[in-house]
Amino acid sequence: MSDDVLAIDLSGVVAEQPDPVLFATVSGAHLYGFPSRDSDVDLRGVHLLPAAELVGLGEPEETRSRMWDRDGVEMDLVTHDLRKFVRLMLRRNGYVLEQLLSPLVVHTGEAHRELVSLAPGVLTRHHAHHYRGFASTQWRLFEKRGELKPLLYTFRVLLTGVHLMRAGAVQADLRALVDEPGAPSYLPDLMAAKAEREHGAADVDRERVADDVERLHGLLDEAQQLSGLPDAPSVRAALDAFVVRVRLEGAGVGAVG
Known part of the structure; x- marks a missing residue:
């Protein structure tokens, strides 16, 4: 490590x-x-x-x-x-x-x-529900507190879910997901800011990040529909x-x- x-x-x-x-x-x-x-x-x-x-x-x-x-x-x-x-x-x-x-x-x-x-x-296509729900919880926390941590969690969870539906593999490291199709280009900057302080405020354009989160939810829905993963273990x-x-x-x- x-x-x-x-x-x-x-x-x-x-x-x-x-x-x-x-x-x-x-x-x-x-x-x-x-x-x-x-x-x-x-x-x-x-x-x-x-x-x-x-x-x-x-x-x-x-x-x-x-x-x-x-x-x-x-x-x-x-x-x-x-x-x-x-x-x-x-x-x-x-x-x-x-x-x-x-x-x-x-x-x-x-x-x-x-x-x-x-x-x-x-692994099943229904794991998308877990990531969808987790992302919604973290997004509500971000809206309430305005902290960078739940915002990054929101993006991480959605991108992990999309990757799972597309590739059939679990990838929890956001550093490996920043180049995935649909990942916002500013994620490395947010990660660098998070490294300085665990509970720092998110200096972001809220309208922009809200649009990106909504778009990733759409990508997760689409990836689930097209996924080759089975319905049951x-x-x-x-x-x-x-x-x-x-x-x-x-x-x-x-x-x-």
């Missing part, structure tokens, strides 16, 4: 978790290609609960969240139990796919690599078998099937 802030040794964070971590990656602004000097580090991943916690009478802690300061950097860690994470993958959740496929890997292993190999079979059975096998192996039962 090339960013200076990511030069922090994050392996200890994984070791501190109460249950085994199958993978941990960096998400957020570092993944999206426009971190600021004062950006926090968003760690996302999957933990593996003991089988007894899932078959007993108690309510398992399927999602864990923690925020703290480490070496002067604010850390934000969120992990899901494997079963919940895979269920989110099957619900057309682009956010968890971006976490799974993030190139900023803190911790990995065979289970992570296998899950990555199954990810293409989860093709790997549901494979993911089910994967979750069962990893859980039993983690419980010391051994592989099944």
Whole structure:
């Protein structure tokens, strides 16, 4: 990981978790290609609960969240139990796919690599709904606060969605999307401004950016209609078998099937 802030040794964070971590990656602004000097580090991943916690009478802690300061950097860690994470993958959740496929890997292993190999079979044309909704939420936040961060998130999300519909692949880094057909030419300038301050105001022509956001929504609609992606995941059975096998192996039962 090339960013200076990511030069922090994050392996200890994984070791501190109460249950085994199958993978941990960096998400957020570092993944999206426009971190600021004062950006926090968003760690996302999957933990593996003991089988007894899932078959007993108690309510398992399927999602864990923690925020703290480490070496002067604010850390934000969120992990899901494997079963919940895979269920989110099957619900057309682009956010968890971006976490799974993030190139900023803190911790990995065979289970992570296998899950990555199954990810293409989860992609559908209906993932456009996720990106459309996420973009609308960020745009409303920009209209309310006038900050550069939600504006860049709006553009990033829309361009990621368009790219997914066209190319059938997840690309969350805005730096790799600025040359995509339809991307506004001023995005590199906005990214450079964002690098100086996490919550700075957006010095933009609001009418112009509103027109560009509306145009990108149209491109996303068109890309979804023309997409060669299927209507439903093709790997549901494979993911089910994967979750069962990893859980039993983690419980010391051994592989099944």
